[in-house]
Amino acid sequence: MDGSIISGAQGTQWVEVARLGDIPRLGSRVVSAPKGDVAIFRTSDDSVFALDDHCPHKGGPLSQGIVHGHNVTCPLHNWVIDLSTGEAQAPDIGCVKRTPVRLEGDRILLALRA
Amino acid sequence: MNMLSPQRQRLVVIGNGMAGMRTISELLARTPHRYDITVFGAEPHPNYDRIALSSVLAGEKTLDEIVINSRAWYDENHIRLITSDAAVSIDRVARTVTSASGLVAPYDKLLLATGSKPLVPPLPGLTLPGVCTFRDIADVNQMITASETQKRAVVIGGGLLGLEAAWGLKRRGMSVAVVHLMPTLMERQLDVAAGTLLQRDLDERGIAFFTNGQTEEITGTERATGVKLADGREVPADIVVVAIGIRPNVDLGRACGLEVNRGIVVGDDMATADPDIFGVGECIEHRGQVFGLVLPIWEQAKVCAARLAGDEDATYVTPPLSTKLKITGIDVFSAGALSAAAEEDEELIYQDKKRGTYRKLVLRDNRIVGTVLYGEVKDGPWYVQQMRDGADIEAIRDRLILGEAAASLTGTLDPTAKVKALADSAEICGCNGVCKGTITSKITELKLTTLDGVRAHTKASASCGSCTPLVEGLLLLTAGVDAKAAGPKPMCKCTAHGHAFVRKAIVADSMKTIPEVMNRLGWLRPDGCHSCRPALNYYLLCAWPGEYVDDQQSRFVNERNHANIQKDGTYSVIPRMWGGQTNPRELRAIADVADKFGIPEMKVTGGQRIDLLGVKREDLPAVWADLNAAGMVSGHAYGKALRTVKTCVGSTWCRFGTQDSTSMGVALEKMTWGSWHPHKVKLAVSGCPRNCAEATIKDFGVIAVDSGWELHIGGNGGIHLRGTDLLCKVERPDEVLEYCGAFLQLYREEAYYLDRTAPYLERVGLDYVKAQVVENAENRRALYDRFLYAQTFAQHDPWAAQNENTTFKTLVPAE
Numbered sequence: 001m002d003g004s005i006i007s008g009a010q011g012t013q014w015v016e017v018a019r020l021g022d023i024p025r026l027g028s029r030v031v032s033a034p035k036g037d038v039a040i041f042r043t044s045d046d047s048v049f050a051l052d053d054h055c056p057h058k059g060g061p062l063s064q065g066i067v068h069g070h071n072v073t074c075p076l077h078n079w080v081i082d083l084s085t086g087e088a089q090a091p092d093i094g095c096v097k098r099t100p101v102r103l104e105g106d107r108i109l110l111a112l113r114a
Numbered sequence: 115m116n117m118l119s120p121q122r123q124r125l126v127v128i129g130n131g132m133a134g135m136r137t138i139s140e141l142l143a144r145t146p147h148r149y150d151i152t153v154f155g156a157e158p159h160p161n162y163d164r165i166a167l168s169s170v171l172a173g174e175k176t177l178d179e180i181v182i183n184s185r186a187w188y189d190e191n192h193i194r195l196i197t198s199d200a201a202v203s204i205d206r207v208a209r210t211v212t213s214a215s216g217l218v219a220p221y222d223k224l225l226l227a228t229g230s231k232p233l234v235p236p237l238p239g240l241t242l243p244g245v246c247t248f249r250d251i252a253d254v255n256q257m258i259t260a261s262e263t264q265k266r267a268v269v270i271g272g273g274l275l276g277l278e279a280a281w282g283l284k285r286r287g288m289s290v291a292v293v294h295l296m297p298t299l300m301e302r303q304l305d306v307a308a309g310t311l312l313q314r315d316l317d318e319r320g321i322a323f324f325t326n327g328q329t330e331e332i333t334g335t336e337r338a339t340g341v342k343l344a345d346g347r348e349v350p351a352d353i354v355v356v357a358i359g360i361r362p363n364v365d366l367g368r369a370c371g372l373e374v375n376r377g378i379v380v381g382d383d384m385a386t387a388d389p390d391i392f393g394v395g396e397c398i399e400h401r402g403q404v405f406g407l408v409l410p411i412w413e414q415a416k417v418c419a420a421r422l423a424g425d426e427d428a429t430y431v432t433p434p435l436s437t438k439l440k441i442t443g444i445d446v447f448s449a450g451a452l453s454a455a456a457e458e459d460e461e462l463i464y465q466d467k468k469r470g471t472y473r474k475l476v477l478r479d480n481r482i483v484g485t486v487l488y489g490e491v492k493d494g495p496w497y498v499q500q501m502r503d504g505a506d507i508e509a510i511r512d513r514l515i516l517g518e519a520a521a522s523l524t525g526t527l528d529p530t531a532k533v534k535a536l537a538d539s540a541e542i543c544g545c546n547g548v549c550k551g552t553i554t555s556k557i558t559e560l561k562l563t564t565l566d567g568v569r570a571h572t573k574a575s576a577s578c579g580s581c582t583p584l585v586e587g588l589l590l591l592t593a594g595v596d597a598k599a600a601g602p603k604p605m606c607k608c609t610a611h612g613h614a615f616v617r618k619a620i621v622a623d624s625m626k627t628i629p630e631v632m633n634r635l636g637w638l639r640p641d642g643c644h645s646c647r648p649a650l651n652y653y654l655l656c657a658w659p660g661e662y663v664d665d666q667q668s669r670f671v672n673e674r675n676h677a678n679i680q681k682d683g684t685y686s687v688i689p690r691m692w693g694g695q696t697n698p699r700e701l702r703a704i705a706d707v708a709d710k711f712g713i714p715e716m717k718v719t720g721g722q723r724i725d726l727l728g729v730k731r732e733d734l735p736a737v738w739a740d741l742n743a744a745g746m747v748s749g750h751a752y753g754k755a756l757r758t759v760k761t762c763v764g765s766t767w768c769r770f771g772t773q774d775s776t777s778m779g780v781a782l783e784k785m786t787w788g789s790w791h792p793h794k795v796k797l798a799v800s801g802c803p804r805n806c807a808e809a810t811i812k813d814f815g816v817i818a819v820d821s822g823w824e825l826h827i828g829g830n831g832g833i834h835l836r837g838t839d840l841l842c843k844v845e846r847p848d849e850v851l852e853y854c855g856a857f858l859q860l861y862r863e864e865a866y867y868l869d870r871t872a873p874y875l876e877r878v879g880l881d882y883v884k885a886q887v888v889e890n891a892e893n894r895r896a897l898y899d900r901f902l903y904a905q906t907f908a909q910h911d912p913w914a915a916q917n918e919n920t921t922f923k924t925l926v927p928a929e
Binding site for chain 1: 570571576639640641642643644647648666667668670671674675679681682683731920921924925926927
């Protein structure tokens, strides 16, 4: 992927990681980030979210789950994680770290810390 | 044939609505290349779900969500779509259609699907600004805009259409009054009792009613200010919606000289008086009847498409009609006769005033001929089914009015007896280690009343589900809630429908995509969830082989990644070994793969093959490529699919063997591999009754005996150990294949998603399966043929297809 640096502030840089078309609707891709894998999701309304690829329950790869609405279901034990907050759906309790992500045209930019 | 025909025939469709496009979809499914198709649409939009306009008005759906076929669909199918340009004349001699802009389209066959127009009485003030009808997207947009700036609305018409308009405007914050000519609402679909209940409920929701109200004029000079009734009553309003009904749009048909009564007259073949001109939908009249509901129109589309495809036998018969009102939270259902019409007719009525529910059945000769349900309508489709089947209800007459569950009840047991006897420390859910005391105290503490609630808060019954009956028993014992009485279990929280209903509807109404199913069956969440999407994907795949495009995003991870995810996020990979046979070349290739990719563990599985455990996601395509290169294919060890065919060595080596069980196993596996099922499916073939291949705990087990082959079904060595039932004995190997394919197809078509053959067999009964597969030879061959047909699309190695799939790769941001 020919990622390029768009802007930077206090050690955080917006880095292009993919084009929107690289991710199927209701699908996701894994990005190798300095602090571990990050899953980027594309929902049916073409919103894009980025979360650590690690379920707060038993560490399942969220990137491999089924995406529905603004949620993903972990493939290991069906915890449902809210993509916009990272919170597990009640009554399960847990939270996944989010990474700021934005769309510029069809370019997906992640705020990655060096 | 096609190669000889000089050019394709030209089909012109007038009307880009539901009926016309449904006919085209059906036609393309039958014969994609027979016609060059041109479609004229008066509206600027692609084909959308007109029925769902009520939901758009009520703010429950967006316009995008109700599009049935996008412009891309027309392109993909090479259909020329002309929008915002209505057809204005038909020349039956020159065989051309001319549009408003002067476009001329020649036709060989013409389809009229011009729909209907709003019925508008000749009232003074009709043309004032602020007056609209409720028919298309433009009307809905006009109402939505009005609701943003105006306060009061009057809807003329208290039928289905008018009430849905009134509710939508109410939801958008307007104060709404309904003027209705008759004494009770929806009098064509509801009897007086149900119509009165409906009015009371809508009244409680803040809609005002003026029944027995004949509108005399719409008042106002600059714009509408209200309506005036014949008895002197006046109702002030900022907008007036006229929704008293529809009438067939017959203008074009009449102008070109076709026979027209109320609608354009068509025969049982859906053709008009001109054999090259067909008609479907709300614009037609068939045997004196005109149409406004979707079900008969789908049937017309089917028949019309068959005729256009050259099937001379397709004949249209109007199915029994039923009506549902689309107002959230108000459940109304009716079908057939509303009340006793003849002397021999009888009525059964049940009413619960406090809960506001009402049920009525109209009977004739011990058969249901009509039903009206209010407040609780889940049994509606079942009653209609009984009507359609002409079922004799004598035996269940005393329980019939209580619905399907009660009617099918045979005896009563105390369902709590079993759980009552257990100690608090007894483990109920073995998957999640939850004991009885934990469940009962949570039920009490959190006032849980549903199975889902118990699952969410205790995890009991949330994994394999085998303890569900016990948990239901505890709910009944502790909270007095009968989780089963709620009728068929909904598929998931996204819908109120159960699996059986959805499966039936997909086939009966020719639904072809997941969004279409969700849209038409009123799914509560637009993308569904991880539970319903894989089920729908399977149901569609099974219903429309070769036609439905598998939705990868609705597949569970294992089926999307063609490998079995493990607890650490790595995968297990199992190549197929036909009938459990292998050879040095395959074993060497497997060993090489394990070395090359540093695969940490290998294991021989219970299904007679070799499991490579701990494969990284990114390595999967390369691992498969190496296994493919050695001639091996996916073992589908990860799928709701045909897994293995376990065999013993049989008569080739064994001194007890009576038949060549290994070759039989290989033949069965070659026939069945790649097939998708509601759950995993395992086969086995034993060469003698010593049964070394353990065929009697398999979904389909074969045991060779001296005189032939015993066929066993419905075994399961999993959660609930269940030995097979003997289906029958056959003599020849080809019969084994035929019975196997037929039974698997029956299971594929009828089981609920995630039910294995054992619970399926428990549900339908061995006698039923015998009747379908053993006693009815014609049916068995039809099932077998359908299985083989589906297999022509399923037998492609999914591993080989993944070489180009880049989604397994991790993305790496540049420095």
